[in-house]
Amino acid sequence: MLDSLKVRLYPNKEQQTALAKSFGCCRFVWNYYLEKANNQYKETGKGLSYCDMAKDLTQLKKQPDYLFLKEVTAAALQQSLKNLESAFKNFFQKRARFPQFKSQHKKQSIRYPESCSIKGNGLKLPKLGIVKARIPKAISSKIKSVTVSKTSTDQYFAAILFEVDDSNANKTRKISGIDLGLTNLVTVFDGETYSKVDPIKPTRKYAKRLKRRQQALSRKVKGSNNRKKQVKRVAKVHEKIANTRLDFLHKLSRKLVDENQIIVVENLCVKGLARTKLAKSVLDAGFGMLINFLGYKLEREGGKLIEVDRFFPSTKLCH
Template sequence: MLKAFKYRLYPTQAQAERMDWTLARCCELYNAALEERRTAYRKRGVTVSYHAQAVSLPEVKEGRPEYKDVHSQVLQDTLRRLDKAFAAFFRRVKRGEKPGYPRFKSARRFDSFCYPQYKGTIGGHVYLPKIGNVRVKLHRPLEGAVKTLTVKREVDEWYAVIVCEVETRPQGPTGSEVGIDLGLNHFLITSDGEFVDAPRYFRKAQKKLRRAQRSLARKKRGGNRGNRRAKQRERVAKLHRKVKRQRLDFHHKTARKLVRKHDSIAHEALNVKGLGRTRLAKSVYDAGWSTFLAILASKAEEAEKRVVAVDPKYTSQTCPDCGRVAKKLLSERWHSCECGCELQRDVAAARVILGRTFPSGANAAVNAYVA
């Protein structure tokens, strides 16, 4: 399997300037390639492929000699990134979804460049072609064979994201199967009756963020105060970065605990985008369910455990004992059924999720009813 390792880079001032310059050239190339595709299709009805643009890179370097100072594979990967954006656009068109045509990138939003076939050495320093040996903090050992290396800028910090091909590390069986119900009051509830509170990192940081963003809005663009605006924008970005890191840390630790305790994990196949268009949008995105489920699936794959998504329809309305469906208001937090089943509503939903996936983990009545 492929696994990503992220390490902090500590470039010199000259190296940081060089990496910023490389990002600017890649952003410029991305936008120029996008404009070429748009113009060719609009004026002549011709689709320009990745191959056609990659073949023309030597001509670009002749016309713009500064591009000779950017590694060729970095330029190729920039064009490949645009090609993937178009592939995703056409895929959404075929599915009847909102397509979202690829857009031009601003310099502030183009934050990474990639060496897709990295062959350098990684120790106390990592060698970046056309940039030099950059000091790196290897806070944990690198595993497997290196496939790609991406240099990423996060506000005022630089990171190396190294993707390696590693062997799975199977963990001993625990004989346990569990269903989890994701929520907002509690981040998740297991079919065993375990509750994990939602940390609500964004809600907790909202007061600081509000003040920082209002201060940013008061500072005008350009002029003598342009530098003050840039500094305030960086403060806002750092606050958002802190929230993101806190949430990721919580997701990783929670997912690791579940994978260690259980052999099989069942969860709802949630439509997070749909929920993000409701009045609960802020809380839904603060929970970060999609990211958590992706992390959970990755850790389970590494440990050779099983994660299954089930249809969420009526999971909170169905009785886990008899399978009877009884509609409840969202405010009703207790499940009470005519068969005598009395449970906290979310625990009941988690048991229904478990029963839909693993018949051995719940009463057969639920599975018979759903079938």
Template sequence: MAQIVKRAYKYRFYPTPEQAEELARTFGCVRLVYNKALEERTRAYTLQGRRVSYVESSAALTVWKRSGDYDFLSEVSSVPLQQALRHLQAAFANFFAKRAKYPTFKSRKKSRASAEYTRSAFRWRDGALTLAKMDAPLAIAWSRPLPEGAEPSTVTVSKDAAGRWFVSLLVEEEISPLPPVAENVGIDAGITALATLSTGEKIVNPCHERRDRRKLAKAQRALARKEKGSANRAKARLKMARAHARAHARVTDRRRDHLHKVTTRLVRDNQVIAVEDLTVRNMVKNHSLARAISDASWRQMRSMLEYKAAWYGRTLVAVDRWFPSSKLCSACGALQDRMPLHARAWQCACGAAHDRDVNAAQNVLAAGLAES
């Protein structure tokens, strides 16, 4: 049975100088409102033990606009500012429900520059998108079409560290489940191989971050050779910063594209998908493996599998993280006393020879099928 889901379509766009200036001003105001509201909430929570509601924060925003110090907040659309307060409210709700840490302040350098517009703050007409406070529509590069007849309910505009502008359109879309299939698969996440399947297939980890790391190291060496305080050093520093931003943007794009292709294939070809319930947040604390684990993006792959399985009528099962998938013989069920990381192949007393990762994936599948 088809279901209606909310789906975001992201496109690159090229603003005019006037639009770029308006958006930059909006980004700054969004960040200011978020931080100021967070400061007020923190003060009330720390000194009085009181929780501030969204309604109180919204009323405070009105007062700030009328004060002489923050009257410039009235020069941008009010909707992105209200959305910033809603996002802060959601952050506190997650904190009090123990689903997330305490909200942190937004940094101009580290936080993503973005603004969210709801239906009252943009005009969508004949495929042209015009934001509030703007006279002309955005010049969007339509890399793929929106679903026929789709009307955006929310628009998010952002700018990445490499200076590229993006617009994300949230639309409602009808998605039909895929026909049932007989195949099931277990997945063992890894570093050398992004994922090893219970079928014996190993999906290679492209290691996108490692490729661009060499280019960044070259730019850093060039910077180190320049005399401190010189004009050439300033130029080299700027060049390195740009190279760093471009490299990370390129790595992110390639990694996401690869993960989309892998997860779509896995969901299309299998009815039940069993994965390990890994705690990536704790695993990256291992400084020897943190870079490789982050480059593999296991958490992002798991997230993609979750929503795609829900969309297309598949079952995703997360096997307990303490399940001894690597030490268990998938042929006879015997549990080995120990299995060091360097042991990539081993033989059980029953005579079965195992590839460590394939055996783990087969055990994950068996445990997943038992749970489902």
């Protein structure tokens, strides 16, 4: 069984420069072969497989104009090609949208599929050495991969994927049904008693601060250094809103999983609700995110999440 842990990284200036090169090279490889696959599909009606792209990448790195690709570990570039192949497969199987070109102005990420380990208070990465990290718990099992990301506010994180023993003892707990709403985010009923949890509404809480910083951004000259600084100030507010919502939903889902062994929830159409007049409140509540958290946490604890069809006439059976 696989588990993941997200930790904060604190790279020094040399490591930040090396990471910037890695982000750029992986982004270039993704965009280069995405365009090449699109052109080949238009000409021949066939795309590129991972083997075709990997062979071409080996020859590409030998050309004088692309020698900079050798500065990055080869495993990370190959992983970028695997991710591109998976993106195409997900599109053709109607699980995701068509792959898009990556931009240097958005969140950057790179995945190291091998040669990663924990050394003291740091994380050892290929061609970077030991990067200082804040690791909340010890990881004694084998690390499968590490995904390093950089946010728009210049913060670095690492998602560590590692193996764990699938030996969680099943505890006898309650079976509860939860109803999701906007007035009360969650109404929990276990057959005898019920409890309600109110939403925190982080978007409305920080709306005034976000409005002021966006107004200041609109007055900055495009392309100026002051505008770039103000963009980061706006991004920090958005990050604060997202972190507040994540923290609340993680704590709420953990409480529900600790108290219940089976949770029954309605399968809501969040996309449809987001097209109504209540779109802002629906998206701010994070219904889909909460159900996702409940699902994987119950699976780890040996529990089960049951999603009832949204068209099931439960009101007609019991008021």
